[in-house]
Amino acid sequence: MKKIVAKFGGSNLKKKEDILKLVRVIKAYNKPLIIVVSAFYGITNHLTNALDSVKQDEAQVKNLVNFLLGLKEEVINENFEDKEWAKKTLEAVEKRICELERFLTGIHYIGDVPEFVEDVVLSYGERLSSLILNAILQSHGINSEEALPEEMPLITDGEFGNATVHYQKSEEGVKNRLKEDKIYVVPGFYGVSEKGKITLLGRGGSDYSAAAIARCLNAESLDVWKDVDGFMSADPKLVKNPVRITDLSYTEAAELSYFGAGILHPRTVEPLRKVNIPIRILNVDTFSTAIIPGTIVHSQETITLNIIKSVTYSDDFCILSLKGAGVGMKKGVLAKTTSALDMAGINIKSVITSQIAINLLLSAADIKRAYQLIEKLQLPTVTELQAIENLTTVAVVGEGILETSGIAGRMFMAIAKKNINARMIASGASPVATYFVVSSADKDASIEAIHSEFFG
Ligand code: ASP
Ligand code: MG
Numbered sequence: 509m510k511k512i513v514a515k516f517g518g519s520n521l522k523k524k525e526d527i528l529k530l531v532r533v534i535k536a537y538n539k540p541l542i543i544v545v546s547a548f549y550g551i552t553n554h555l556t557n558a559l560d561s562v563k564q565d566e567a568q569v570k571n572l573v574n575f576l577l578g579l580k581e582e583v584i585n586e587n588f589e590d591k592e593w594a595k596k597t598l599e600a601v602e603k604r605i606c607e608l609e610r611f612l613t614g615i616h617y618i619g620d621v622p623e624f625v626e627d628v629v630l631s632y633g634e635r636l637s638s639l640i641l642n643a644i645l646q647s648h649g650i651n652s653e654e655a656l657p658e659e660m661p662l663i664t665d666g667e668f669g670n671a672t673v674h675y676q677k678s679e680e681g682v683k684n685r686l687k688e689d690k691i692y693v694v695p696g697f698y699g700v701s702e703k704g705k706i707t708l709l710g711r712g713g714s715d716y717s718a719a720a721i722a723r724c725l726n727a728e729s730l731d732v733w734k735d736v737d738g739f740m741s742a743d744p745k746l747v748k749n750p751v752r753i754t755d756l757s758y759t760e761a762a763e764l765s766y767f768g769a770g771i772l773h774p775r776t777v778e779p780l781r782k783v784n785i786p787i788r789i790l791n792v793d794t795f796s797t798a799i800i801p802g803t804i805v806h807s808q809e810t811i812t813l814n815i816i817k818s819v820t821y822s823d824d825f826c827i828l829s830l831k832g833a834g835v836g837m838k839k840g841v842l843a844k845t846t847s848a849l850d851m852a853g854i855n856i857k858s859v860i861t862s863q864i865a866i867n868l869l870l871s872a873a874d875i876k877r878a879y880q881l882i883e884k885l886q887l888p889t890v891t892e893l894q895a896i897e898n899l900t901t902v903a904v905v906g907e908g909i910l911e912t913s914g915i916a917g918r919m920f921m922a923i924a925k926k927n928i929n930a931r932m933i934a935s936g937a938s939p940v941a942t943y944f945v946v947s948s949a950d951k952d953a954s955i956e957a958i959h960s961e962f963f964g
Contacts, residue, residue: 509539509540509689510725510726510727510728511540511541511542511686511725511727511728512537512539512541512542512727512728512729512730512731513541513542513543513544513718513719513721513722513725513727513729513730513731514533514534514537514541514542514543514544514718514731514733515543515544515545515546515696515714515715515718515730515731515732515733516530516543516544516545516546516641516733516792517546517714517715517732517733517734518546518547518548518549518550518551518552519549519734519735520733520734520735520792521545521546521547521548521549521637522548522549524582524583524586524587525586526792527583527586527587527640527641527644528587529792529793529795530641530733530792531644531645531648531650532795533733533792533795533799534645534650534691535648535650536795536797536798536799537799540688540689540690540691541691541692542686542691542692542694542721542722542725542727543641543691543692543693543694544694544695544696544714544717544718544721545634545637545638545641545693545694545695545696545714546633546634546637546696546697546714547633547634547636547637547697548579548583548633548636548637551576551633551636552630552633552697552711554572554575554633555572555629555630555632555633556630558572558612558629559615559621559626559629559630562612562613562615562616563615563616563619563620563621565616566613566616569609569612569613569616572612573605573608573609573612576605576608576636577601577602577605580598580601580605580636580640581598581601583640584597584598584601584640587640587644587647588643588644588647589647590647593643593646593647596643597639597640597643597644597647600639600643601636601639601640604632604635604636604639605632605636607632608629608632611625611628611629612629615629623668623669624668624705624706626668626669627668627669627698627705627706627707627708628706630697630708631695631697631698631706631708633697634695634696634697634698634714635656635695637695638654638656638693638694638695639654641693642654642693645691645693650691651690651691652690652691652692652693653688653690653691653692653693654692654693654694655685655686655692655693655694656694656695657694657695657698657699657700657717658700658704658706659685660678660681660682660684660685660686661678661681661699661700661704662678662681662682662699662700662717662720662721662724663677663678663681663699663700663701663702664699664700664701664707664709665701665707666701666702666703666705666707667707668705668707668708669707669708669710670708670709670710671698671699671701671707671708671709671710672709673699673709673716673717673720673779675720675723675724675779677702678699678720678724679724682721682724682725683724683725686721686725694717694721696709696713696714696715696717696718697709697713697714697717698713698717699717699720709775710773710775712773713773713775714773715732715772715773715775715776716773716775716776716778716779718730718732718776719775719776719777719778719779719780719787720779722779722780722785723779723780723783723785726783726785727785728785729785729786729787729788730776730780730785730786730787730788731787731788731790731799731801732771732772732776732787732788732789732790733790733791733792734771734789734790734791734792735791735792735793736771736791736802737752737789737791737794737802737803738752738753738754738771738789738790738791738801738802738803739752739753739756739761739764739769739771739789739802739803739817739818740752740753740818741753741816741817741818741819741959741962741963742818742819742820742955742959742963743769743820743821743955746952746955746956746959747955747956747959747960747963749963750959750963751963752802752803753803753817753818754802754803754804755803755804755805755806755808755810756803756804756805756806756817757805757806757807757808757809757810757907757940758777758780758781758805758806758807759777759809759907759938759939759940760805760809760817760818760905760906760907760940761776761777761787761805762774762777762778762781763903763905763938763940763941764818764820764903764905765777767820767821767822767901767903767905767941767943768820768821768822768823768824768901768903769818769820771789771803772787772789772805777805781807784806784807786804786805786806787804787805787806788801788803788804788805789801789802789803789804789805790802809907810907811906811907811908812906812907814906814962814963815906815907815908815909815912815915815962816904816905816906816909816915816958816962817905817906817907818904818905818906819902819903819904819905819955819958819959819962820902820903820905821900821901821902821903821951821954821955822900822901822903823872823899823900823948823951824871824872824873825857825869825870825871825872825899825900825901825945826869826870826871826872826874826875826895826896826897826899827867827868827869827870827894827895827896827899827931827932827945828867828868828870828875828878828879828882828893828894828895828896829865829866829867829868829892829893829894829895829896830845830865830866830867830868830882830887830890830892830893831864831865831890831891831892831893831894832864832865832887832889832890832891832892833864833889833891834863834864834889835861835863835864835865835866835889835890836861836862836863836864836865836866837863838889841866841887841889841890842859842861842866844885844887845866845868845882845885845887846859848881848882848885849868849870849878849881849882852877852878852881854870854871854874854877854878854881855870855871855874856868856869856870857869857870857871858934858937860932860934867932869901869945872897875895875897876895878895879893879895896931898947898948898949899931899945899946899947899948900945900946900947900948900950900951900954901943901944901945902943902944902945902946902951902954902955902958903941903942903943904919904941904942904943904958904962905940905941906940907939907940908940909939909940909941909942910935910936910939910940910942915942916933916935916942918961918962919942919944919958919961920933920944921961922957922958922960922961923946923950923953923954923957923958925957926950926953926954926957928946928950928953928954928957929946929947929950930944930945930946931944931945931946931947932944932945933945
């Protein structure tokens with residue numbers, strides 16, 4: 509029998525009573541499952557900040573340890589009726605936090621955070637979730653077991669902080685470790701290098717770990733549980749009547765995620781599309797008794813009457829503009845620029861060039877560093893270097909967008925009517941997405957205008 513991989517994220521683990529909801533969902537499946545969990549909401553950020561503070565101040569180690577212990581104790585007291593179970597679980601949690609404490613103390617004494625230690629420390633958010641959830645399931649009489657990625661092993665390419673899972677190398681081990689007909693609880697967010705080092709799969713990467721495990725198991729589906737119904741036609745915070753999207757193709761889901769729809773990690777689709785494993789998005793908060801997905805992501809590509817399925821945005825875009833007469837025509841400028849950024853580990857999201865400018869779209873976190881690097885290159889043809897911040901990319905996504913005339917026209921008319929100027933427009937790079945860049949101040953009005961143009 510094929511298994512289902514179910515992923516629960518930080519948004520399902522905000523409050524202590526949230527775990528009971530997960531237990532109800534898990535029971536409702538009434539079949540063996542692989543459960544992949546994230547850290548409790550906010551914990552990874554907490555651990556990230558601690559990395560820095562423990563370097564300076566040893567007292568911060570104890571502060572963090574006490575904070576985590578307090579938090580977990582609350583969850584345990586809330587979720588176990590049986591005192592013996594509560595005691596046993598608290599002991600196991602203390603033991604795990606003690607391991608973490610040793611790494612943090614090490615960081616303080618060496619006054620530095622080696623990459624491989626950073627990845628280990630940040631994995632503890634997930635490790636605490638899996639330990640506690642598994643104990644709670646057992647205390648509810650469910651036949652479950654915690655399974656760690658290093659026990660499989662879930663093998664990665666070894667890049668710290670942002671690794672890629674190697675499915676072929678992982679498949680046999682993952683299948684073996686998770687072979688029994690029971691429930692396994694797996695901490696998400698990390699795998700191990702071939703040398704056995706813990707490597708994180710990038711921020712928000714638990715979706716991607718769950719997808720990789722689903723791929724290795726050739727699962728029936730990957731079920732991603734959220735606190736929202738699924739993909740929507742626009743962010744419900746920005747438009748009045750967003751509609752839920754029941755079906756999306758893999759490409760649409762990947763583009764929507766890339767362009768900022770926070771439902772799935774952009775890499776979730778990657779392991780699954782080739783082997784046709786569907787992704788189902790479900791809402792824990794509205795769950796009552798039946799497992800009913802809000803959105804299903806699969807290989808069928810449906811062109812709707814509207815063409816556009818969703819309009820989304822990301823604030824994480826900045827432009828680095830290299831200007832100079834003929835800069836777009838001269839050989840080598842782009843090559844030198846991109847290789848300098850590549851060597852510094854800076855990802856270029858997109859490049860748009862003209863005769864007089866090369867515009868690189870970069871993440872906001874990278875723009876200052878990128879500016880300094882390119883300035884240092886002293887490229888003779890570049891007479892002006894400009895970093896433009898506070899930008900938002902607005903993307904419309906839907907199968908058929910490239911082949912249907914008039915979509916871009918309607919979109920730009922809609923924003924023009926609101927006097928919004930699109931600073932840059934890109935179409936054609938993706939078969940299902942068109943996007944443009946506006947100043948962040950125009951974001952809300954742009955989304956509103958486009959959504960009402962297409963969704964009335
Ligand atoms: N806890 C990790 C993060 O916050 C991974 C995840 O939540 O998916 O980035
Ligand atoms: Mg997430």
